[in-house]
Amino acid sequence: MELEDRNKRVLQAVIDSYISSGSPIGSSVLVKRFDFGVSSATLRNIMAELEDLGYLTHPHTSAGRVPTDLGYRYYLDSLISIENDADEFGDQLRQTPPLHGDDLEDLMEEASRRGGGSVRA
Numbered sequence: 001m002e003l004e005d006r007n008k009r010v011l012q013a014v015i016d017s018y019i020s021s022g023s024p025i026g027s028s029v030l031v032k033r034f035d036f037g038v039s040s041a042t043l044r045n046i047m048a049e050l051e052d053l054g055y056l057t058h059p060h061t062s063a064g065r066v067p068t069d070l071g072y073r074y075y076l077d078s079l080i081s082i083e084n085d086a087d088e089f090g091d092q093l094r095q096t097p098p099l100h101g102d103d104l105e106d107l108m109e110e111a112s113r114r115g116g117g118s119v120r121a
Contacts, residue, residue, distance in 0.1 A: 003053075003074075009036065010046045011055055012079045015067045026064035 003011065013034050017025045027043035030036065036043065047065050050056045055071035058064065067075070 003050075003055075006036075007046055007050060008079060009034075010043060011050055011067075011071060012075065014047065014050075014056060014065055015071060015075045015079075018066055024059060024064035024066050029064065 010030065013030055013036075014025045017029060017033060027040040027047060030043050031040045047056055050071070051058070051065060054068060055074060056065040057068050058066065
């Protein structure tokens with residue numbers, strides 16, 4: 001099922017926020033973190049619609065929403081660009097000088113000194 005753009009953006013925001021915090025996400029959190037240009041009541045209605053469609057659920061009545069398996073599947077299939085991230089990660093790898101060392105301990109020490117770049121999921 002294809003979602004409206006606004007619903008896609010809300011679903012992505014809920015999942016991104018949930019992945020970051022591990023806590024159910026309420027409309028007030030979305031209003032503070034994202035510029036949807038709508039009220040928290042409108043966001044609650046959109047989240048309720050996404051829940052009716054099976055993309056979100058909530059642990060109890062007064063809790064925010066959490067993604068369902070269907071919500072995560074839609075997120076992976078439609079909302080994130082794995083190819084672009086993989087290309088970007090490949091570019092980063094190609095620009096990183098190779099590690100040098102005689103054994104695993106030397107390699108780990110050198111890698112620790114360099115520090116790690118972050119990889120976006």
